[in-house]
Amino acid sequence: xxxxxxxxxxxxxxxxxxxxxxxxxxxxxxxxxxxxxxxxxxxxxxxxxxxxxxxxxxxxxxxxxxxxxxxxxxxxxxxxxxxxxxxxxxxxxxxxxxxxxxxxxxxxxxxxxxxxxxxxxxxxxxxxxxxxxxxxxxxxxxxxxxxxxxxxxxxxxxxxxxxxxxxxxxxxxxxxxxxxxxxxxxxxxxxxxxxxxxxxxxxxxxxxxxxxxxxxxxxxxxxxxxxxxxxxxxxxxxxxxxxxxxxxxxxxxxxxxxxxxxxxxxxxxxxxxxxxxxxxxxxxxxxxxxxxxxxxxxxxxxxxxxxxxxxxxxxxxxxxxxxxxxxxxxxxxxxxxxxxxxxxxxxxxxxxxxxxxxxxxxxxxxxxxxxxxxxxxxxxxxxxxxxxxxxxxxxxxxxxxxxxxxxxxxxxxxxxxxxxxxxxxxxxxxxxxxxxxxxxxxx
Ligand SMILES: O=C(O)C[C@H](O)C(=O)O
Numbered sequence: 001x002x003x004x005x006x007x008x009x010x011x012x013x014x015x016x017x018x019x020x021x022x023x024x025x026x027x028x029x030x031x032x033x034x035x036x037x038x039x040x041x042x043x044x045x046x047x048x049x050x051x052x053x054x055x056x057x058x059x060x061x062x063x064x065x066x067x068x069x070x071x072x073x074x075x076x077x078x079x080x081x082x083x084x085x086x087x088x089x090x091x092x093x094x095x096x097x098x099x100x101x102x103x104x105x106x107x108x109x110x111x112x113x114x115x116x117x118x119x120x121x122x123x124x125x126x127x128x129x130x131x132x133x134x135x136x137x138x139x140x141x142x143x144x145x146x147x148x149x150x151x152x153x154x155x156x157x158x159x160x161x162x163x164x165x166x167x168x169x170x171x172x173x174x175x176x177x178x179x180x181x182x183x184x185x186x187x188x189x190x191x192x193x194x195x196x197x198x199x200x201x202x203x204x205x206x207x208x209x210x211x212x213x214x215x216x217x218x219x220x221x222x223x224x225x226x227x228x229x230x231x232x233x234x235x236x237x238x239x240x241x242x243x244x245x246x247x248x249x250x251x252x253x254x255x256x257x258x259x260x261x262x263x264x265x266x267x268x269x270x271x272x273x274x275x276x277x278x279x280x281x282x283x284x285x286x287x288x289x290x291x292x293x294x295x296x297x298x299x300x301x302x303x304x305x306x307x308x309x310x311x312x313x314x315x316x317x318x319x320x321x322x323x324x325x326x327x328x329x330x331x332x333x334x335x336x337x338x339x340x341x342x343x344x345x346x347x348x349x350x351x352x353x354x355x356x357x358x359x360x361x362x363x364x365x366x367x368x369x370x371x372x373x374x375x376x377x378x379x380x381x382x383x384x385x386x387x388x389x390x391x392x393x394x395x396x397x398x399x400x401x402x403x404x405x406x407x408x409x410x411x412x413x414x415x416x417x418x419x420x421x422x423x424x425x426x427x428x429x430x431x432x433x434x435x436x437x438x439x440x441x442x443x
Pocket of ligand 1: 317356358359361391392396400
């Protein structure tokens with residue numbers, strides 16, 4: 001069964017401006033900043049609103065990934081194509097995530113945001129860094145690979161580990177495809193379940209403004225805009241580099257693939273605002289899957305590329321890792337030779353894979369990297385802990401855009417993009433999946 005978008009259907013009547021999700025999320029973020037700034041204690045107390053929303057999203061991530069991948073692969077039935085898409089996606093991820101690490105490294109060497117701070121690491125309060133280092137996952141290749149295999153098939157759907165969910169879903173999808181016609185009933189059932197799940201995504205997204213409001217009020221209430229001033233050069237350098245990466249690097253890739261990054265960003269504006277509010281790219285993962293499908297990318301490709309990209313293609317996290325590591329080295333007066341910088345880069349290439357799209361994940365990954373690279377003092381991370389939430393906003397936004405671009409590019413590379421549907425969706429002319437009448441869903 002495929003979802004049949006009727007391209008000739010009349011465009012739904014325009015909604016009043018205040019009913020657009022992006023307007024609601026934007027207003028919520030502004031209100032959150034105001035509350036957090038003027039009433040910090042209230043702002044901090046609103047944390048459960050953001051946390052609750054993220055929990056709701058996390059609740060549906062595994063079923064959304066499972067259903068998208070299984071129906072995508074089993075519906076396609078061409079297993080060679082699954083392998084080809086995976087290869088293309090990994091080639092893309094490897095190239096662009098390494099490029100992001102290199103961009104961070106080069107910018108840190110040119111701008112030198114930590115120079116002149118002359119900080120003695122032994123004077124820093126490192127009491128909280130231990131918590132983060134302890135959370136850092138196993139960074140050996142074998143440990144990483146073994147970690148992708150779930151304990152049980154069911155735990156792959158309940159443990160909240162995206163790569164485990166992905167592995168179980170791909171295997172199940174392949175098995176269902178191999179069963180052929182005898183599996184049609186199960187495939188139909190999973191397709192129906194998919195519709196229910198995306199309706200659930202729409203229901204949860206309706207309260208996204210509440211989550212964004214609570215998370216923003218907490219961020220500003222707890223950390224205060226003032227904390228940014230102390231490390232203004234680092235923060236500004238990171239934001240400018242990420243902007244350069246998105247507009248110039250990804251913008252060029254998008255252009256080569258035949259689409260405009262600005263139009264894609266405009267299409268995903270509600271999700272981007274939500275990511276900004278919650279500083280978690282995962283908060284918009286289910287919605288990204290739905291929107292890319294609606295924009296003419298086949299489920300089989302969206303289902304494979306988006307969740308894998310959330311672990312292997314974190315452009316924002318990668319730029320941050322090399323930039324922040326060099327900042328710490330510069331601030332603490334450690335000179336890193338080219339060889340040491342290359343060692344840092346190669347460790348980061350591995351440790352950044354498997355980072356998560358939740359707030360603070362990039363900080364933990366940096367802790368893991370620095371604990372392996374002996375030349376940069378891990379204690380220096382205490383310097384940037386206070387501003388991490390603001391760095392996290394930029395990491396998550398860049399990660400999110402990076403994965404949206406990756407999916408459309410891989411789809412184009414496969415010659416699988418429904419161009420008419422893509423243009424219509426980006427122009428706001430297609431009804432959303434959940435608003436389709438059942439009669440429009442073709443068996
Ligand atoms: O959400 C993400 O993609 C990254 C995260 O916000 C982080 O803090 O590293």
